[in-house]
Amino acid sequence: MRLPILDYLTTGKVLVVDGATGTMLQAAGLPTGTPGESWVLERPEEIMNLHQAYLEAGSQMILSTTFGGTRARLAAAGLSDTVAEINLRAVELARQAAGEERWVGGDMGPTGEMMPPLGPLTYKDAVSMFAQQAGALAQGGADAIWIETMSDLKEAKAAVEGSRQACDLPIFCTFSFDTHGRTSMGIRPAEASRAMAELGVQGIGANCGHAPEELLTLLPEIRQAAPDAYLIAKPNAGIPRLVKRQVVYDASPDLMAELALRYAEAGAAIVGGCCGSSPAHIAAMAEAIAGNRSDLA
Amino acid sequence: MAHERLFKEMTDAVIAGLPDRARELANEALRSDIDPLAAIEQGFKPGMDVVGDGFASGELFIPDLVMSGEAMKAAIAALEPEMVKRKQQRQVLGKVVIGTVLGDIHEIGKTLVATMLAANGFEVHDLGVDVSPQRFVDAVREFDAGFVGLSALLTTTLLNQESVIMTLKEAGLREQVKVIIGGVPASPEWAEEIEADGYAENATEAVDVFKTFVLA
Numbered sequence: 001m002r003l004p005i006l007d008y009l010t011t012g013k014v015l016v017v018d019g020a021t022g023t024m025l026q027a028a029g030l031p032t033g034t035p036g037e038s039w040v041l042e043r044p045e046e047i048m049n050l051h052q053a054y055l056e057a058g059s060q061m062i063l064s065t066t067f068g069g070t071r072a073r074l075a076a077a078g079l080s081d082t083v084a085e086i087n088l089r090a091v092e093l094a095r096q097a098a099g100e101e102r103w104v105g106g107d108m109g110p111t112g113e114m115m116p117p118l119g120p121l122t123y124k125d126a127v128s129m130f131a132q133q134a135g136a137l138a139q140g141g142a143d144a145i146w147i148e149t150m151s152d153l154k155e156a157k158a159a160v161e162g163s164r165q166a167c168d169l170p171i172f173c174t175f176s177f178d179t180h181g182r183t184s185m186g187i188r189p190a191e192a193s194r195a196m197a198e199l200g201v202q203g204i205g206a207n208c209g210h211a212p213e214e215l216l217t218l219l220p221e222i223r224q225a226a227p228d229a230y231l232i233a234k235p236n237a238g239i240p241r242l243v244k245r246q247v248v249y250d251a252s253p254d255l256m257a258e259l260a261l262r263y264a265e266a267g268a269a270i271v272g273g274c275c276g277s278s279p280a281h282i283a284a285m286a287e288a289i290a291g292n293r294s295d296l297a
Numbered sequence: 298m299a300h301e302r303l304f305k306e307m308t309d310a311v312i313a314g315l316p317d318r319a320r321e322l323a324n325e326a327l328r329s330d331i332d333p334l335a336a337i338e339q340g341f342k343p344g345m346d347v348v349g350d351g352f353a354s355g356e357l358f359i360p361d362l363v364m365s366g367e368a369m370k371a372a373i374a375a376l377e378p379e380m381v382k383r384k385q386q387r388q389v390l391g392k393v394v395i396g397t398v399l400g401d402i403h404e405i406g407k408t409l410v411a412t413m414l415a416a417n418g419f420e421v422h423d424l425g426v427d428v429s430p431q432r433f434v435d436a437v438r439e440f441d442a443g444f445v446g447l448s449a450l451l452t453t454t455l456l457n458q459e460s461v462i463m464t465l466k467e468a469g470l471r472e473q474v475k476v477i478i479g480g481v482p483a484s485p486e487w488a489e490e491i492e493a494d495g496y497a498e499n500a501t502e503a504v505d506v507f508k509t510f511v512l513a
Contacts, residue, residue, distance in 0.1 A: 026453055031400075032400040032401075032451065032453040032454055032457075033399065033400030033401065033402075033427065033454070076402060112402070114405075117364065117367075118359075118360055118363050118364075179355070179358060180355030181355075182358065183358075184358065184359050184405070185358055185359055185360055186357070186358025186359070186360060186361070239481065239482065240452045240482055241452065241482050241484060241487075242452055242455050242456075242482060242487055243486070244490075245456070247452045247453075
């Protein structure tokens with residue numbers, strides 16, 4: 001039986017989470033433009049296959065297929081009536097795959113809407129959407145709420161507040177610093193991390209973003225601003241590009257393995273992958289973290 | 298000389314992203330009988346240029362560009378009735394149909410490009426996100442557009458930029474328009490491969506790329 005996730009992290013061991021969901025489901029046949037969340041109810045076996053692949057690769061924690069599981073995002077896909085059902089079921093699938101030994105993070109991504117003065121999403125509505133989602137994730141059996149790819153600090157705060165309203169699970173929150181070392185909204189790593197630390201968020205870091213090497217300069221800034229939080233590094237495997245109509249990722253599994261070690265050296269307590277990373281990338285990272293890659297040391 | 302002080306304040310209002318202030322200054326220009334076109338070109342637009350450069354170089358970010366665009370729009374809206382009365386209009390550099398391609402709901406980048414193009418004198422028809430090739434074709438016909446801007450943020454939807462170009466060809470409209478593509482996974486090589494006319498890395502660069510075809 002697994003320890004509570006925070007108890008495990010206090011042991012100082014680096015936790016390996018999973019990699020990309022969307023790009024992997026597309027490789028399995030999810031049509032472009034269809035959100036992965038729709039497969040939670042329609043093709044649960046494909047969701048299970050993906051979880052299994054990451055678990056076999058060495059992920060100690062997997063994330064539910066609920067990145068776009070807020071009411072706003074599901075409404076855009078015509079799925080607004082199934083918010084609770086999709087989030088609950090997605091965590092149940094992840095839990096079933098992970099068994100009792102490994103952890104499940106209940107994933108929450110941005111609503112896709114902007115807050116005033118840039119857009120119509122009020123803070124109150126954002127909190128309510130995240131609370132609805134977090135409630136279902138907790139009910140489904142998540143070990144933690146995993147907020148990621150945030151670019152607007154106000155929205156991240158709303159996600160934290162919504163989670164707190166709905167449950168008392170630990171909260172991990174990462175931002176995408178993809179624009180000249182800041183989020184697309186111009187938020188610096190230190191500012192984002194300090195704000196999350198002040199809210200008592202237990203895990204803080206960077207995901208998605210630009211080139212995975214950039215995290216090496218971002219992580220120290222995050223760590224300095226939030227020294228008591230568990231530091232998270234979950235980058236893209238480079239930026240996918242189309243070359244001769246084939247999707248090409250810049251970062252190989254070996255590069256990600258090497259970077260995983262360097263993230264850990266920089267203090268990362270949790271490492272994983274985002275867009276473009278596959279079970280092969282996660283397997284290489286897990287091997288490196290486990291100390292089985294003497295070629296990289 | 299007094300005009301120059303007002304023009305400077307207009308520029309500053311756009312840089313600071315203050316729509317109310319920009320509207321106020323536009324109205325002040327009207328009361329002072331300042332040529333509305335001069336107010337736009339010498340007052341407000343230089344502010345967008347500063348913000349565009351700051352965005353391209355990484356000093357300014359999405360919120361800055363959006364709010365400056367709002368200030369620019371507020372100013373133009375306030376000046377427009379007087380321009381109509383004077384039978385004036387800004388020189389239209391070209392008519393643009395712009396949108397994010399089918400299967401892709403990423404809005405922000407496309408909207409920033411639309412804002413910058415409009416601020417720089419293009420007539421912009423923004424079709425929104427998840428736009429089918431046929432809707433692009435229909436809009437090119439409807440607005441007699443000379444430019445098509447195609448945004449895509451996913452590698453998988455990049456292929457739909459090509460679909461739009463092919464549909465334009467089939468409709469016999471390809472020669473009428475310059476097609477400019479953008480989006481994180483797009484590249485100059487991809488533009489070449491699908492026979493687009495240009496590629497732009499960001500909203501500021503997009504204005505330059507579109508302009509090269511105006512002068513041509």
